[in-house]
Amino acid sequence: MRIAIADDDSAIVEFLGNIVEGQGHVFVGFAEGNALTTALLRDTFDLVILDWNMPGKTGIQILEWMEEAVDDRPPVIMMTSRTAKQDISEALNAGADDYITKPEDPGVIAARINAILRRSNGAVAMETTAQYGEYILDRIEQKVRHKETEVSLTAKEFELTDLMFRNRDRTLSRRYIMETVWRTNAHLATRTLDMHVSRVRSKLSLTPENGFRIFTVFGYGYRLETLSNGV
Amino acid sequence: MKLRRRLGIEWAGVALVASLVVIALIYWNSLSGFDNLLYDRLSDVDRPEASEEILIIAIDEDSLARFGKWPWSRQRHAELLDILADAQPKAVAFDILLSEPGNADEDAALAEAAAKNENLFLPLHFVFPGTNGAEFDIKEPILPLRQSVADVGHVNLQFDRDGVVRRTTLCFVGTQETSDSKEIVWPHLMEQIYRSAFGKSSAVYDRSDNCEQPLLMPFASRGSFSQIAYAAVVDGEIPAAFLQDKIILVGATAQGLGDQHPVPLGDGGTMAGVEIMANMLNDIQADQFITPASPSFHIILSLIPTWILLIGFWRWRPRTTIFVSLALVGIIFATSVLLLSFEIWLAPGAALVGLALVYPIWGWRRLQATSDFMGDELKNYRSETPDIPVLQAPLGPVDLVTEQAEELAHAIKYVRDLRRFISDALTNLPDPMFITGLDGQVKFVNKLAQTGFEDGAQDLALNDMLARFVSPTDLGDVKDYLALDQQAREHDYVDFTSTSDQVFAMRRARVLSDEGELRGHIHYLADITAVANAAQEREEVLQLLSHDMRSPQAAILALLDGQDATDSNKRIEDHARRTLALADNFVGLARIKSSEFSGEDILLSDLVIEANDSLWPLAKQRGIKSRVDDQSDGAFIVGEPSSLYRSFVNLIDNAIKYSPDNGEISLLLRKINLDRQPFVSVTIADQGDGIAADMLDQLFERFASDDSEAKGIVKGAGLGLNFVAAVIERHGGTISAENVRKGGARFTILLPLAPDPAEAEQ
Numbered sequence: 007m008r009i010a011i012a013d014d015d016s017a018i019v020e021f022l023g024n025i026v027e028g029q030g031h032v033f034v035g036f037a038e039g040n041a042l043t044t045a046l047l048r049d050t051f052d053l054v055i056l057d058w059n060m061p062g063k064t065g066i067q068i069l070e071w072m073e074e075a076v077d078d079r080p081p082v083i084m085m086t087s088r089t090a091k092q093d094i095s096e097a098l099n100a101g102a103d104d105y106i107t108k109p110e111d112p113g114v115i116a117a118r119i120n121a122i123l124r125r126s127n128g129a130v131a132m133e134t135t136a137q138y139g140e141y142i143l144d145r146i147e148q149k150v151r152h153k154e155t156e157v158s159l160t161a162k163e164f165e166l167t168d169l170m171f172r173n174r175d176r177t178l179s180r181r182y183i184m185e186t187v188w189r190t191n192a193h194l195a196t197r198t199l200d201m202h203v204s205r206v207r208s209k210l211s212l213t214p215e216n217g218f219r220i221f222t223v224f225g226y227g228y229r230l231e232t233l234s235n236g237v
Numbered sequence: 238m239k240l241r242r243r244l245g246i247e248w249a250g251v252a253l254v255a256s257l258v259v260i261a262l263i264y265w266n267s268l269s270g271f272d273n274l275l276y277d278r279l280s281d282v283d284r285p286e287a288s289e290e291i292l293i294i295a296i297d298e299d300s301l302a303r304f305g306k307w308p309w310s311r312q313r314h315a316e317l318l319d320i321l322a323d324a325q326p327k328a329v330a331f332d333i334l335l336s337e338p339g340n341a342d343e344d345a346a347l348a349e350a351a352a353k354n355e356n357l358f359l360p361l362h363f364v365f366p367g368t369n370g371a372e373f374d375i376k377e378p379i380l381p382l383r384q385s386v387a388d389v390g391h392v393n394l395q396f397d398r399d400g401v402v403r404r405t406t407l408c409f410v411g412t413q414e415t416s417d418s419k420e421i422v423w424p425h426l427m428e429q430i431y432r433s434a435f436g437k438s439s440a441v442y443d444r445s446d447n448c449e450q451p452l453l454m455p456f457a458s459r460g461s462f463s464q465i466a467y468a469a470v471v472d473g474e475i476p477a478a479f480l481q482d483k484i485i486l487v488g489a490t491a492q493g494l495g496d497q498h499p500v501p502l503g504d505g506g507t508m509a510g511v512e513i514m515a516n517m518l519n520d521i522q523a524d525q526f527i528t529p530a531s532p533s534f535h536i537i538l539s540l541i542p543t544w545i546l547l548i549g550f551w552r553w554r555p556r557t558t559i560f561v562s563l564a565l566v567g568i569i570f571a572t573s574v575l576l577l578s579f580e581i582w583l584a585p586g587a588a589l590v591g592l593a594l595v596y597p598i599w600g601w602r603r604l605q606a607t608s609d610f611m612g613d614e615l616k617n618y619r620s621e622t623p624d625i626p627v628l629q630a631p632l633g634p635v636d637l638v639t640e641q642a643e644e645l646a647h648a649i650k651y652v653r654d655l656r657r658f659i660s661d662a663l664t665n666l667p668d669p670m671f672i673t674g675l676d677g678q679v680k681f682v683n684k685l686a687q688t689g690f691e692d693g694a695q696d697l698a699l700n701d702m703l704a705r706f707v708s709p710t711d712l713g714d715v716k717d718y719l720a721l722d723q724q725a726r727e728h729d730y731v732d733f734t735s736t737s738d739q740v741f742a743m744r745r746a747r748v749l750s751d752e753g754e755l756r757g758h759i760h761y762l763a764d765i766t767a768v769a770n771a772a773q774e775r776e777e778v779l780q781l782l783s784h785d786m787r788s789p790q791a792a793i794l795a796l797l798d799g800q801d802a803t804d805s806n807k808r809i810e811d812h813a814r815r816t817l818a819l820a821d822n823f824v825g826l827a828r829i830k831s832s833e834f835s836g837e838d839i840l841l842s843d844l845v846i847e848a849n850d851s852l853w854p855l856a857k858q859r860g861i862k863s864r865v866d867d868q869s870d871g872a873f874i875v876g877e878p879s880s881l882y883r884s885f886v887n888l889i890d891n892a893i894k895y896s897p898d899n900g901e902i903s904l905l906l907r908k909i910n911l912d913r914q915p916f917v918s919v920t921i922a923d924q925g926d927g928i929a930a931d932m933l934d935q936l937f938e939r940f941a942s943d944d945s946e947a948k949g950i951v952k953g954a955g956l957g958l959n960f961v962a963a964v965i966e967r968h969g970g971t972i973s974a975e976n977v978r979k980g981g982a983r984f985t986i987l988l989p990l991a992p993d994p995a996e997a998e999q
Contacts, residue, residue, distance in 0.1 A: 015788065021795030059784055087787035088780075089821065091879045108791035109817070111854075112798055200840040201871055207843065208867070214853035222847055224878035225837075 007123055008050065012036040012068070013057040013085070018108070022055060022085070025112050029120060039063025043071055051080045053123060058086035058097070069100045081122045085110075095225040104177050105223070114175075117232050121175035138171045139217040139232070141210065150210060157209050162187055167206050170220070170230040179227040203228060240610040247602040251595060252547050259539050259591040263532060268586030269398050275585065276403070277501040279577055280455060280527075287461030288519050290327070290434075292483040293511055295490040300468035307494055311335070311343040315350035316471050317487070322353035324480035327434040329357045330426055332392060332488035332511050336362070336376040344381055352385035356433040359383065360392040360426055363409060373411060387433060390426030394498060394513065395451055401499045402508075404451035405517050407442050422448070427518040434484050439521045453527035453582055454520050456500055459508065462515045464490070484518065486511050530576070530583045538583060542569055543591035550599055562596055604638065611641040618648055669741075669762040672748065673699050680757060708734045715743065732769065740769035775831060779824050786820035822887070822956035825880055829963050836875035836968070838991055841917050842867040842906050844878065848885035849904060852893060860899040863889065869906035872917040873991040876968050884961040888921050888984055891957065895925035895982065908990070915990035916970075922983040927976035936974050937962035 011022045011033050019035040026033045034051070036042040039062030046054075054072075058065040065084055072079045081103040086093070089107050097105050103122050106115060136143045142151045148164045150157045159167060165187045170178070180199055184190065188198075203220060212218045214233050221229045262268055294317070296307070304313060314333070321329055331351075338344060351357055362376035377383055395404040409423045424432075424442070431439045442448055467487070469475055488511025489496045497507040520526050530538070542565040549561055566589060573585045635643075663670065664683045672681040677699045699719075707715050711733035718731035730744040741762045748757045793813040800806050846865045856863045892902045905920045928936065937958050965972045970988035977983050 015792050015795075017792040017796045021798055024799060059788075087784045087791055089783070089787070089879075090780075108787065109794040197838060197840070197873060200838070200843065200873075204840055204843045204871065207846065214850050214857075219850040219853075220843075220847070221850075222843065222878070224882070 007031040007052040009033045010051040010054045012042045014060050025116050054082045073101050081126050091224045117175040174230045177229040243606045247606050251599045255595040259587045262587040263536050272584035272586045281503045285455045285457050287457040291515050292485050293464040294487045295464050296467045297490045299466045303468040311347045315346040318350035324477040326483045326485045328430045329485045330430050335378050338379050348381040348385045357386045358429050359386050359389050361389040390429035391423045392426045403501050406449050408448035431521050440524045456516050527580045527582050539588035543595050608638045672759050674757040740766045783824040790817045822960040826960050838873050839876045841874050842869050852889050856893050861896050863902040865904045867906045874988045875991045880964045884964045887957040892923040896923045900924040916987045919986045924981040928982045
C-alpha cells in the first residue's frame, strides 16, 4: 500500500514511516500542506496521515479540499498534538476516518492504520465464526466464547460486540453504531448505547490484560482497541 | 380609578336626592300653585260649549228688587214650583238650602208644590267637621220637603289650595253615626239630575272605580248658560213652553247672597254656585271631565326626564347636556298638553323641578369630586417629589379650583421638563441603548446606538433595526435571545458581532408601568470588543501552548522509538511524558478558569475504567494491579468528559507512582445519598507510604507536591491534583484525601448524580 504522511516535523514522519514500513507498506513524506495537495492531484495513495498544524495548508483545510477536489479520495487519519474534544470531533466530522493524538504507542498506530486499510479494501467476507485474540464469535448461534467459557449476551449486545470486533481499532460514531445495531436514527436514549457498551465491556472483560480495551471518543463515538503488548 | 369611584358615589347621591325631591313634590302636591296656573292657561285655550238644555233660574238682583230682601217667604218658592210643575221640565234642581223649619203653613204649601214636581231635586250639605266629634254633620232639607221630592244630592264644592273651584267629585261617601256605621254613598246633585233627565247614571260615574275621585271640570265661558230671572218666572213673564223639557237649575246669582266662588276662568272673577253646577252638569252630559294622573303614574312620568339626564351625564359633554335639558323641558310641556287633549292632566311642575335640580347639583358635585381628586393627586405628587418648587404665589386671588388647575399645569410642565431631562440623559448615555414597545417597534434610540444609521432608527421595527446592526452570522442568536421567555432569563445576555465588526453584549430589561404591567423593553448594548478580542487571543494562546508544548515532546518520544532502551533513553522518555502531562494540566486548568461549564450525560464507571485502562501499560511495567470495582449500578453524572477523564488519569497515575512495585490499587464506585441528594462516590486507594501529614491540608493547592518523595524516582507535576480539585469543584463535587490506617493514601471523590431522564419527564 502507498501511504502519504504529512507532518512538518521530520522526526514524526520518520517515526510513522518506520511503523508503516514495518507493516509492509511504502510511504511518501510531506512537510508542507501545498506539496501534499499537489501530490494528491497527480498521484494515488491508499491512505493519508495528516498533521493538523502544517505550513501552507492546515490538516483541516486539506481535508476539506480533498472532499471537494479529489474523486474517490483515500481514507485520512488525522494525527496531531491537539487533544481537545472539540478538535477531535471537528476533524472526524470534517471527514477524517480516524484521529490519533500524539504521542501514541507505535503498536496502536499500526493497528489503527491496518483497521482503516482493512475497511477501504472492501469488507472482509463474513465468516460464520471468527476469532479475535482469545475471543471466538459464533455468528450463527450469536455466542461469544472467551478462554473456552461461553459468555451469555443478548441479541443487541452480540451485534454490538460483533460490530466492534469487525471494526476493531477504528473509531465508530455513535450514530453509526445506533443505525447499524438498532437500525434506527430516531431518538434512541443516548444512555441506552452507553449502558450496552458498558455491559459488553464487563461481560467480555474487554480489559488490557485480555488484549483489548474500549475507548470512548468523547462527543463522537467508540473504538475497540487491540493492544499489541497485551498477553 | 379613585376619581371614577368617587364620581359614581356622587352620581348615585344626586340621583337619589333628585328622585326623592320629585316624589315628595308630587306626594304633597307642593307645586299646585304653578301647576294650577298652567292648567288655567291651557284650559283657556279650548272652552266647552254650553248645553242649551240647561236653564238657570237665577235669584238675581232684579228678582231681589222685585220681591224684597232675602230670604223670601217660602210661599214664593211654592209659587215657582207650581209654575215649574205645570211647565214639565226634564228635571229641576232647587239649589236653595231649606234645612231649618220656617212658618208651618208656608212649609206645608212648599211641600205640596214640591210634590207636584215629579223630578225635583234638593241639595244636601255636609258641614266639616261635625259637632260632638262626628266626621261631619248633614244639613238636609226639612223633613216634609224631603219627603215630597224625588231625591237629594250633595252640593259641596271642592276648593283647591288657592281657593279656586276646579274640581268636583261625583259623590260623597261617608258613614253616618245614626245608621249603624255603614258606608253611604251620596251622589252629587248634578249626577242625580242627570240620572233623572236621562234615566241612567252618567258614563263617567259608571267608568270610575271611585266616584269620590276629584275630577277637573272644564268651564264654559262665563254667562254661556241660558239664565232667566226668578221673578220673571214667578210673575208669569216666561211662557211655559220655554221651560218645557229643560233641565232647570234654581239658584242665587245675586252678589249679595254670597253664593259666589272663584273659578279658573283666567279673569280672577267669581261665579255663582248655580252656574258652577251648570258647568258640572254640562261636563257630565258631554262626558268631558279631565282626570288627574294617578300619583304613581305621575311620579314615574316625572322621573323619566330626570333620569334621562342623569344617565346622559356619563355619556354626553356638558354642552350636549344643556341642549338635552332644554329639549326635555319642551317635551315635558308637550306631554302635558298632549295628555290634556286626551282628558288627562299631568302636572309638569315636579318633572321640571327634577330637571332644574339635577343639573346644577350634579355640576356642583362633579366639580367638588374633581377638585378633591386634583387636590389629592397634587398632594401625592408633592410628597413623592419634594424637591419640586410648589407654585407659591398664585396670580392674584382665585378660587380653589383655578388654583388647583394652575398647580396641575405647573406639575405637568415639571414632568415635561423631567422627561426631557431623562431623554437627554439617555440620548447621551455612554453605551448604546434602545427601547422597544410591545408591538416590536423601536421607540427610542440613543445617540450611540444611532451611529451607523443614515436616517436614524426611531420607529423602525426591531427586526429591521437588528438586520442593519447585527452581522448576519449572529442575527439568529440575537433573535433567539429576544424570543426567550423574558422572566426566565432576565439577567442573561447575548454576544454578537455588529456589522461594523464590533462585539457587543446585549442585555435587556423590562419597562414596567406604575401598576406593574409590561410596557416594553430597554436593550443595553455593552461594547465588549476589547474583552472579546482578549478572550479570543487567550484561547489562541492556549491552543498554541497546548500544541506547541506537546509537539516537541511527541517528537522526542518518536525519536526515542526504535532506539535502544538504555537507561538514559528511559529517563528522557520519562521527562518527555512528564512535560506532556504538565502541559495538559496547565492548559486544562487555564481553560477551566476561562470557560463556562457545559456538561453532558456520562456513565461514570466506564470513564473511570477507561482512565484505568489507559494507564495499564505503566502499571504493568511495575507489576501493579489496578482494578475497578463498579458498584455504581450504571450511575450517570452530568459532566465534561475530557477534564473528568484527565482528572481520573491524574489520580490513578499518582496512585501508581506512589505504589510499591507489585502493589495493588483499588478503585471503588458506589451510589450514596448525602442529605437525600444522590451522589456517586469514587475512592482510589493505594498501598504506598501515604501522604505526609503536613501536606494533607494543602494537597490540592497549586504547585503542591509531596516533598517526601522528591528524592525518589517518581515525581509528579504539582499541577495534577490542583487540576483535579478544580475539575471536581466545577462539577459540584468534592474531593478529599486521607491516609488509611493499614497504609496508603485514599482519595474520595463525590459527584452529584445526573437526574434520571425518565423521572425528569414526569
